[in-house]
Amino acid sequence: xxxxxFPSSAAAATGSGSTRCYNFGAGPSTLPEEVLRQIQADIWDxxxxxxxxxxxxxxxxxxxxxxxxxxxxxxxxxxxxADYDVLFMTGGAxxxxxxxxxxxxxxxxxxxxxxxxxxxQGSFDDAKQYVSCHNPGATIHAAYxxxxxxxxxxxxxxxxxxxxxxxxxxxxxxxxLYGTQWLDAQxxxxxxxxxxxxxxxxxxxxxxxxDELDVSRFxxxxxxxxxxxxxxxxxxxxxxxxxxxxxxxxxxxxxxYGLFAREESRPNTPPVFAIYTVGLMVKWVRSQGxxxxxxxxxxxxxxxxxxxxxxxxxxxxxxxxxxxxxMMNITFRCAAGPAMDDAFVAEAKLxxxxxxxxxxxxxxxxxxxxxxxxxxxxxxxxxxxxxFAKRKx
Ligand code: PMP
Numbered sequence: 001x002x003x004x005x006f007p008s009s010a011a012a013a014t015g016s017g018s019t020r021c022y023n024f025g026a027g028p029s030t031l032p033e034e035v036l037r038q039i040q041a042d043i044w045d046x047x048x049x050x051x052x053x054x055x056x057x058x059x060x061x062x063x064x065x066x067x068x069x070x071x072x073x074x075x076x077x078x079x080x081x082a083d084y085d086v087l088f089m090t091g092g093a094x095x096x097x098x099x100x101x102x103x104x105x106x107x108x109x110x111x112x113x114x115x116x117x118x119x120x121q122g123s124f125d126d127a128k129q130y131v132s133c134h135n136p137g138a139t140i141h142a143a144y145x146x147x148x149x150x151x152x153x154x155x156x157x158x159x160x161x162x163x164x165x166x167x168x169x170x171x172x173x174x175x176x177l178y179g180t181q182w183l184d185a186q187x188x189x190x191x192x193x194x195x196x197x198x199x200x201x202x203x204x205x206x207x208x209x210x211d212e213l214d215v216s217r218f219x220x221x222x223x224x225x226x227x228x229x230x231x232x233x234x235x236x237x238x239x240x241x242x243x244x245x246x247x248x249x250x251x252x253x254x255x256x257y258g259l260f261a262r263e264e265s266r267p268n269t270p271p272v273f274a275i276y277t278v279g280l281m282v283k284w285v286r287s288q289g290x291x292x293x294x295x296x297x298x299x300x301x302x303x304x305x306x307x308x309x310x311x312x313x314x315x316x317x318x319x320x321x322x323x324x325x326x327m328m329n330i331t332f333r334c335a336a337g338p339a340m341d342d343a344f345v346a347e348a349k350l351x352x353x354x355x356x357x358x359x360x361x362x363x364x365x366x367x368x369x370x371x372x373x374x375x376x377x378x379x380x381x382x383x384x385x386x387x388f389a390k391r392k393x
Contacts, residue, residue, distance in 0.1 A: 022377035024367040025181065025355035026176055026329060027206065027226040032372045034287070035280045042276070053276055054288030058266050066272075067264050070279040074236075077282050077290060080215050085244050087237040087257060088265040088275050093119070093205040096235060097126030097224045100201055101135065103221070103247035103257050105167055108137035111201075112166040114192060115145045116154055118361060123203060127170070134253075151178040153321035155192070162195050168219055169194040174207035177359045179331030179366065180324040181207060187299045187327065191217055199243065207328050208236070209285065210371065211295025219243050225274055227328070228371045230281045233274030285371060294371050301369045301378040302327040309384040312389035319364065333364030336392075341365060344388055353381050 023030040042053040050063050056063055074086050090097070096301065105111050113124040124142060131138040141163045144155045154175075162169070171192060184190040189211065192202055195318040199219030208221055209228040220239040226232040237257065244257045253259055259267050265275070288294050306325060309316045309332055321349040334340035341364050345357050358364040369378055 011239045018254035021349075021352045021354040022373070022380060023355050024353065024368060024369070024373070024377075024381070026274075026359070026368040027224070028232050029227055029368055029370050030372045030377075031231065031277075031281070032284050035277070035284050035372070038280055039277065041081075054273055056272055058060065058270055058272050063272060066276050066279060067266070070275060070282070071264075073279060073282045073286070078209060078215065078238075079212065079288050079291070080238060083241045084215060085237075085239050085241055085257070085261045087239065087260040088270060088278070089235045089237055089260055090233070090271060091231075092235055093203055093222060093224045094122065094126070096203070096237070097123045097253050099257075100168075100170070100220065100222070101127045101130050101138070101140070102251045102255050104201075104243060105131065105135060105138055106248075107135055109167045110139040110141055110163045110165065110168060111168050112141050112143040112162050112195075113170045113199070114172070115142050115147070116172055116178075116180065117146070117151045118177040118359075119203060119205065120170075120172040120175065121147075123170055123172065128177065139163065141166065148180065150319075151175060151180065152319055152324075154180050154182055154324045157193055160192060162198075166195060166198045166249075168201045170201045170203070171271075172203040172205075174204075174210075174326055174328050176206040176329050176368075177331075177362055177366075179318075179320045179326045179329045181326035181328060183321075183324065183327070188295075189213055199240070206368075206370075209291065209294075210298055210328060212291045225278050225281075225367075228281070230277035231274055233271035234278065236278065281371075288371075297375065298327045300373065301373065301375055302330060304375075304378050304382040305367060305369070305385065306331050308385035311386065312393060315389040315393045316385070317364075319362070328368060328370055330367040330369065331358060331362065331364060333358070334392075338363060340392065343392070347388065348381070348384055351380070351384055353377075353384055356381075 030082050046053045046056055072085055115121050128140040131140055143162045144160045182190050200262055200282055202219040202221045204220055205223030206227045208223050222237045225234050244261050247257045309318050316332050317335050348356050356365045358366040
């Protein structure tokens, strides 16, 4: 792979004839040009096999090599300790809402959830539904619920009420819809303190691999690959081996972490293309200097956009509390109301800045600035934010 910058994306902003725009979509989201070019080649002929990646058997030697490489590279680039399994499942992050308790919540036990946004609410609701059917003595406890301020901030210690003896605490490290992320004052991932004896489960769907992370502080991290890790179709699960080893086997096979660990994430036909794309994305992160460099760049990218919003504080209303602003999803609206939001989205599109409309539940705008969004795209959006406010304010 080359390490060229993004000529085709940049061309949209400079009007040099490319049809590609800066895609600020929340997922599936933009991929690096180098990755897309590699995929183009591999769709036709994967590594000289005469067979394209979309046609490749999941039992052949080419895919054996993909499996081994993805595992090796995710571990190396993500600094994932040897006592963790790296699994690729299907059903999206959403299916983990019941797969986690199915595997890891013993009969009659309690799981505490920090309900910090839309997807966190879904995790709570699905877990509750699962246990009510399949583990009726168990409890799913909301140790925090952020609905009161429309999920605009994340809780401090004093706002969390854990149950007596939870097996695990479920958190969502980045709240994609509302644009909040668990960060400390330096803009590094912060984790809630959890009760002794519990382990932490994190929905890392929209920020895993955004920066360096101390994986050893988690029992399990999961997410759909379609943001920082590649494209839709596979769900990564990074889980402590001792938890996988003692996970419940009295559930359907396709839900069993242990089975995926034993069978290299291919107990059935896996999403070959999606897993292969994770491999390319991880190699790309390494080519960019690794997670430390990528994390610094992500902070810089988001910082440019927030600075423009803050320069026009009477015109724009960012949704998230300042201390909890996400480096991945920047949510804001125009103070003048939805008609001005619509004008913003429409004019931005004409300027080559697309998929900025906020989620249907939140309205306003959302700019997703995952790893593959180039600095130039964020600079172009920051300039557009300035210009729009000057013209319309
Ligand atoms: N959790 C979070 C934080 C998300 O952002 C999303 C998707 N946007 C999901 C869960 C659901 O993921 P999936 O569509 O892969 O089920």
